[in-house]
Each structure stands twice: as C-alpha cells, then as structure tokens.
Amino acid sequence: MKKPIKKQKAVLIILLSNIFIAFLGIGLIIPVMPSFMNIMHLSGSTMGYLVAVFAVAQLLMSPFAGRWVDRYGRKKIIIFGLFLFGVSELIFGVGTNVSVLYISRILGGISAAFIMPGVTAYIADITSVQERAKAMGYISAAISTGFIIGPGIGGFIAEYGVRLPFFFAAAIAFLACFSSIFILKEPLTKEQLAEISAKTKQTNFISDFKRxxxxxxxxxxxxxxxxxxxxxxxxxxxxxxxxxxxxxxxxxxxxxxxxxxxxxxxxxxxxxxxxxxxxxxxxxxxxxxxxxxxxxxxxxxxxxxxxxxxxxxxxxxxxxxxxxxxxxxxxxxxxxxxxxxxxxxxxxxxxxxxxxxxxxxxxxxxxxxxxxxxxxxxxxxxxxxxxxxxxxxxxxxxxx
The missing domain is CATH 1.20.1250.20 (MFS general substrate transporter like domains)
Known part of the structure; x- marks a missing residue:
C-alpha cells in the first residue's frame, strides 16, 4: 500500500527541489548570455549551436538513462545527474574557449537526461494512481518555477560578475546531490529492479525508439x-x-x-x-x-x-x-x-x-x-x- 502524498512530504520536497534546481540553473544563465557572448567574442550562430547541442545530447542519452533508471535504481541515477549538472555549470563558468563550452553543454544535456526520468519514475513509484496527476502537476510547477526565478536571480548575481551565475548554479546542484544521498531511499528493492531489468533487452538507442x-x-x-x-x-x-x-x-x-x-x-x-x-x-x-x-x-x-x-x-x-x-x-x-x-x-x-x-x-x-x-x-x-x-x-x- 503506497503512502498518501501528505505522508511523504520530505521525499517529495527533495525530489521536486532536484527538478527545480536543474531548471533554475538553466534559467540563471539566460540574462548573462549576451554579455558572455561579447566577452568570449562568440557569433550568434555559435550561441545557437550551444543551445542545440544541449538538446541533442539529452535526446541521444535519454533512452539509455531511462533503461538505467530501471536497471540501477532511481536514486543512483538522480544523484549522478545532479553531480554531472554541477560539473557542467562549473566548466562553463571557467571556460575560456568554445570547445570547452561545447563540452559543458553536452554534459548538461546528459545530466538533464538522467535527472528528469529518475525523478519522474521515483514519484510514479511512490504515488498511487489516484494521486499521480497531482504529483505530476507538482513536477511541472517545479520546472516552471525554476524558469521564473532563474533569470531574476541570474541577473542579480551577474552584477557581481558575469561568470558568477554559473558558479552559483554549480554550488546548488552539488548541494542537492549531497542532500539526496542522505534523504532519498531507493523506492524499489533489488529484486524488483532485477525483475524489471530482466524483462528488458540490452539498451539500444534504435531498439528503444522502435519500442x-x-x-x-x-x-x-x-x-x-x-x-x-x-x-x-x-x-x-x-x-x-x-x-x-x-x-x-x-x-x-x-x-x-x-x-x-x-x-x-x-x-x-x-x-x-x-x-x-x-x-x-x-x-x-x-x-x-x-x-x-x-x-x-x-x-x-x-x-x-x-x-x-x-x-x-x-x-x-x-x-x-x-x-x-x-x-x-x-x-x-x-x-x-x-x-x-x-x-x-x-x-x-x-x-x-x-x-x-x-x-x-x-x-x-x-x-x-x-x-x-x-x-x-x-x-x-x-x-x-x-x-x-x-x-x-x-x-x-x-x-x-
């Protein structure tokens, strides 16, 4: 019998915070990108490619991440995604050439591919079918709130340095990663994960799309x-x-x-x-x-x-x-x-x-x-x- 959402507030709060932090980090950098573009002497097309490569990396990694969530557990994938997100923001903040920025955006896309399915699957595991819609609404609200608050905070922090929002995003990602290690518990047993994993074939991008x-x-x-x-x-x-x-x-x-x-x-x-x-x-x-x-x-x-x-x-x-x-x-x-x-x-x-x-x-x-x-x-x-x-x-x- 799954517990009602009201009795799982601590777990739900940390899960929603993880999603919120990821999208807050993305929103933080929006107001500083024009300034960053001028400092790095980047063209508009390069900025466009930096946006696109994030989505491409997320697209390519998503099927693998989804399978790994079923194979290795929700908690491990969420923690790894948050850590990777922090690393990507840190790299972008210290980056001094375009190739480093591309590496950062690729890591960022991969981290998003881990965090989203990890949190979504975790919440699906701990909620009843009757409360599922409410829980998914909370996830969407956390995403939207991150986008709302992110640019405002980013603009304020940028007053003290154009690279500072990236370091701030990295710091809160590492904080979320650390807190998740101690607060979250894997919702499925090893036996349940093994059963799910046994029913799925070897991870393959093309075969997953076919499925x-x-x-x-x-x-x-x-x-x-x-x-x-x-x-x-x-x-x-x-x-x-x-x-x-x-x-x-x-x-x-x-x-x-x-x-x-x-x-x-x-x-x-x-x-x-x-x-x-x-x-x-x-x-x-x-x-x-x-x-x-x-x-x-x-x-x-x-x-x-x-x-x-x-x-x-x-x-x-x-x-x-x-x-x-x-x-x-x-x-x-x-x-x-x-x-x-x-x-x-x-x-x-x-x-x-x-x-x-x-x-x-x-x-x-x-x-x-x-x-x-x-x-x-x-x-x-x-x-x-x-x-x-x-x-x-x-x-x-x-x-x-």
Whole structure:
C-alpha cells in the first residue's frame, strides 16, 4: 500500500527541489548570455549551436538513462545527474574557449537526461494512481518555477560578475546531490529492479525508439513531440516577434513572461489534479491542444500590451497543463517500466526542442506571423492524432 502524498512530504520536497534546481540553473544563465557572448567574442550562430547541442545530447542519452533508471535504481541515477549538472555549470563558468563550452553543454544535456526520468519514475513509484496527476502537476510547477526565478536571480548575481551565475548554479546542484544521498531511499528493492531489468533487452538507442512505436505508447509520445515542437517554435520567436511588431522593451517582455509563468504555476499546483479528475487525461489533453491552436492564431492579430499579456497567459497555461497531463498518461501506461517511458518522454521532448526552434526561426525570416500559424497547425495535427486514441486502448493502458 503506497503512502498518501501528505505522508511523504520530505521525499517529495527533495525530489521536486532536484527538478527545480536543474531548471533554475538553466534559467540563471539566460540574462548573462549576451554579455558572455561579447566577452568570449562568440557569433550568434555559435550561441545557437550551444543551445542545440544541449538538446541533442539529452535526446541521444535519454533512452539509455531511462533503461538505467530501471536497471540501477532511481536514486543512483538522480544523484549522478545532479553531480554531472554541477560539473557542467562549473566548466562553463571557467571556460575560456568554445570547445570547452561545447563540452559543458553536452554534459548538461546528459545530466538533464538522467535527472528528469529518475525523478519522474521515483514519484510514479511512490504515488498511487489516484494521486499521480497531482504529483505530476507538482513536477511541472517545479520546472516552471525554476524558469521564473532563474533569470531574476541570474541577473542579480551577474552584477557581481558575469561568470558568477554559473558558479552559483554549480554550488546548488552539488548541494542537492549531497542532500539526496542522505534523504532519498531507493523506492524499489533489488529484486524488483532485477525483475524489471530482466524483462528488458540490452539498451539500444534504435531498439528503444522502435519500442516507443508500440501503439501502447506511440500516440502519447507523438503528442509529447508535438507539444515540444509547437511550444519551442512559439517561444523561440516570441521576443523577436514582440520586438519587431510592438517594439516591446526587455522589461515589457520580462513582465509578460513572469506574469504568465506565475499564473500557470498557481493553476498547476491548486487546480490541475481536480481538472484531470473531472475531465480525464484524454479530454484534458484535447482541450489544451484546441486552446493552444486558437491562441497561436490570436497571437497574430492582438495589437496592444494587455492583449499580448492575456493571450500569452492563456497559451502558456494551456501548454503548462498539457505537459503534466501527458506525463500522467504515460506513467499510467508504463506499468513497471517507468524508467523506459520517462526516458522516451524526455527523448521525444528533446527532438521537438531541436526541430521546433529551427523551423520557427526559418519561418520568422519569411514572415513574422508564420511561426505562430505553423505552431497552430502542428497543435491541430496533434489534436487529430488524439482522436485515434480508443477508449479500450486507454483502459488497457491504465489497467497495466
């Protein structure tokens, strides 16, 4: 019998803190990147490649990390991921040439591939099916909160040195790693891990992707890709679009993103679980895709600050609710293979994060409205795919 979430506060807090710290570390460096770019004399394309290589490393490592979560245990993978994240931030902070920065970003992508499935699988193990949606909502809220707070803290710390945010990120990662060693306990026994590991074949990137094509998971994984693709395409051009069309200042953009993110976090924490209970995962996912598509089109016709703020708040909320709804569905469908499912979830997210920004940037050069219209089309395609979900298939997935 699994304990209620209320009786596992300490474990849940440390797990959510690990996710929060990872994304706080990523957010910390956002405001200092332009200054860092000037100090290192880096081109815009190089900065773009440094962003892309993180996602590529996460994509390639995710299937392996997912299997290792099932084979070696959740706790070990989480701790290793946090340690690697701290090392990557430290290397970036002391880096004086581009090759060192690439190594740092590759290590960062690998660490993200370890942390995400490790924490997701751990929480799936210790929560009941009834409380799973609430727990996954907490994970999404921790991610969003890290992104909200990160840039603000990074900007403040950078006043004392442009490299200091990287060292701060490394310090909190090592602190989280150290505390996890003593607070977390492996949720599965050696026998349970051995049983799960025995049922899976030798880890292979291609074979894992083939397994993810199983109808049992595939439609949900495609929606994961569509979400990451559409959201990253939208977010990549948001600041450029707002600057070109409205002449918004960085302060205006920061206000819009911060208010939208806080609104999304509040709804995730206090309302997401109840909404899933009422609608169910499938209807929740479909509703978010419809709202996201409509608001992507609306983004091309709004003409003032309040209009942009309202549309952005609602579209970010739709994306913020869609992510944990998908994660909840996958965790229920995954049965005992939580590591594999969480790893592939991370892999498909990374794939969308690689392709989405590239397409968004290309379309922006053609017409500033095209990325938003393109995102709307992608989300509608995702909606069409969810129609293929059969209730019987969902029931079989949940029964596992």
């Amino acid at each position: 993810s094509l199983n109808p049992h998971y595939f439609i949900a994984f495609i929606i994961v890709f569509v979400l990451a693709f559409g959201l990253s395409a939208y977010e990549t051009v948001f600041s450029l679009f707002s600057d070109h069309k409205f002449g918004f200042t960085p302060k205006d953009l920061a206000a819009i993103i911060t208010i939208s993110s806080i609104f999304g976090v509040v709804v995730q924490v206090f309302m997401f679980g109840k909404m899933v209970d009422i609608l169910g995962e499938k209807k929740m996912i479909q509703l978010c895709l419809i709202i996201g598509a409509i608001l992507s089109v609306a983004s091309t016709v709004v003409s003032n600050f309040l209009g942009v703020l309202l549309v952005t708040c609602l579209i970010f909320l739709a994306f913020d609710l869609l992510r944990p709804a998908l994660t909840t569905f996958l965790s229920k469908a995954g049965g005992k293979e939580q590591g594999f499912v969480a790893g592939m979830n991370s892999a498909y997210t990374s794939l969308g994060n690689i392709v989405g920004p590239a397409m968004g940037g290309i379309l922006f050069d053609v017409n500033i409205h095209y990325p938003y219209l393109f995102a709307a089309v992608i989300l509608l395609i995702g909606l069409g795919i969810t129609v293929m979900w059969k209730e019987k298939q969902l029931a079989e997935s949940f029964a596992e």
